[in-house]
Amino acid sequence: MTAAPTLAKRYIEQRDRGYWIEGTRISLDSVVYAFLNGKSPESIAQDFPLLSLEQVYGAIAFYLGSRELIDAYLKEGEEEFEKLQKSCRQTNPLLYQKLKTAQTQKLIKS
Template structure:
């Protein structure tokens, strides 16, 4: 009988959490999960991920919820504190990002 070892579904690199072996952030999965999307719906939104990877990322989040929630709050605060040259360089994109953030915050509340 072979021994099964645990897989790692999330990795920390470049000062952020990512689905292991991908360029998809854990943030993206967590925000979708918080919105109430099912793992199957999340896979539809991120077709490069497998259902196993999504469940693994959600399990990682649930096992480390306090730490990841604190990480997400810190990331949002850092983003809010950044100077926004995009506001003058590309006002349409800046407004789109602000609207998306406000919408996300309403859903999370």
């Protein structure tokens, strides 16, 4: 007799104040931002070859089911990034300018 399939799977785990695709180093943020930028689950799976299409759909379903919580989490992360960016700009303006120049060049090449 074979075992019955598991009825519920976990696709997301919380670690170190963040959300991650279960068993990977890929953040939920990465999948959610791609999804919010209009990428299809199939395209996201291609961008992250370590993820199966099932994991991508699971991550999106988790986001949609916990949208208020995850949107607040993402906003908090964006605010923290802005603080770090401002701090870098103030403490090391030359490094900040080099990073901005490199980012601009990367965007132009894309």
